[in-house]
Amino acid sequence: MTTLHAKVTGTPLGRPGPGLRLRRWRLTRGSMVSMVIRRVFTAVPLLLLVSSLSFVLLSLTPGDAARQILGTRGTPEQYEALRQQLGLDQPVYEQFWHWLSRAVTGDFGTSIINGTSVAGEIWARLPVTLSLISGAILVSVVVGVAGGVFSAVKDGWLARAIDALVLVVWALPVFWVGSMLVVVFAIKLEWLPAVGYVPLSESPTAWARSLALPVFALSLGSVAAVVKQTREAMLDVLGSDYIRMAAANGIPPRSLIFRHALKNAAIPVVTVVGLQTIGLFGGAVLIENLFAVPGLGSLLVTSALSNDIPAVQAVAVVFTLVVIIVNFAVDIAYGLLNPKLRSS
Structure with a gap:
């Protein structure tokens, strides 16, 4: 049977021939393209929903930008004239339509407070926030996966100490962690x-x-989450029958852990990394204001306080775009790790 298969296909039994590999590659490519198309079509209504809700909520907040600009010295006539100039006297739906018609072309308008281009301000601050988030993700993945694998494989007081430390770190508020880091590493040392x-x-x-303390403060909670998820996923995989069988067949422990167990435990780890990445953008709002980092988080706070819609x-x-991109990246990672999920 083996000889006949080799004669017909030109490859050993159990190894797909070039035609079968090409068909599989085409199927995989088609599935990934259809997934991309589905994600794009779901992203458009999500962006519209988020932008409309945020616009309505901002319009309901007390005060407006005209009073922020004029202060207490402006007369009622000046106040009304400035409202008309800024378009704040128009109904909310008209204001939103004017904003949306420009936003689809990449023009987010002009800042009400300082008169600068909002798009220019976004592009100037985006690399700062991305540097902070990228560093936090890198620390979370490297330290979290290493700690989770060590805690799952090793047994003893050190593994139990890691588990206890994870629970403590997970409960620490990010602003408290950042404040303590400033006290210890910036003021005292x-x-x-x-x-x-x-x-x-x-x-x-x-x-x-300049990014060391903000990255460490932002990533500490994510490290704890990744350690916990990696440990639980590794324990589940290491207890499976095929891992026991592979160990009985003489596969080296290092290969067993990193080539077999960790690969099969990667899907839940990817899930928690994706969720933590989204959460890091929320934490970046606090961290950027605590460490005076000029990113999107600090821009959001100052603009919200000034009613700069x-x-x-x-x-x-x-x-919102970041959340969509992260979810899309997680879906791609799922497809690469488990081909059965590419068409789901």
């Missing part, structure tokens, strides 16, 4: 700067030093 941000183009070393709307749209 004077190892790292307490606040501020240095662009990468100016000095890579100063850039890394175009700026808040733009940040909300960008954050």
Whole structure:
């Protein structure tokens, strides 16, 4: 049977021939393309829903930008004239339509408070936030997966200490962690700067030093979540029958853990990493204001306090796009890790 199969296909039994591999590749590519199309069509109504809800909620908040600009010294006539100039006297649906008609072309309008382009402000601050989030994700994945695998494989007081530490770290508020890091590493030890941000183009070393404390404070909770999920997934896989059989067949422990067990435990880990990535953008709002990092989080807070609706709307749209992109990346990772999920 083996000889006959080899003669017909030109490949050993159990190994797909070139035609079968090509058909599988085409099926995989078609499934991924259809998934991309579905995600794009679901992203459009989600963006519209988020932008409309945020616009309505902002319009219901007390005060407006005209009073923020004029302060207490403006006369009623000046106040009404400025409202008309800014378009704040129009109904909410007309204001939203004017904003939406420009936003679809990439024009998020002009900041009501300082008169600058909102899109320009977004592009200037986006790399700062992405640097912070990327560093936090890297720390979360590397430390979290390593700690989870170690805790699942090793047994003893050290593994139990890691499990207990994870529960404690998970419960710590991010702003408290950031404050303690400033006290210890910036004030007492004077190892790292307490606040501020240095662009990468100016000095890579100063850039890394300025992001060290914010990244550590932001990633600590995510590290705990990844450690816990990795440990539980690894324990579940290591207790399965095929892992026991592979160990009985003499597969080395290192290969058994990293090539077989960790790969099969990766799907729940990818899920929690995706969820933590979305949560990191919420935590970045606190961390950027605590460490005076000029990112999108600090822009969101200052714009919300000033009733700067175009700026808040733009940040909300960008954050929604990030959530969509992260979910899309998680779906792609699912398809790569488990081909059965590509067509689901």
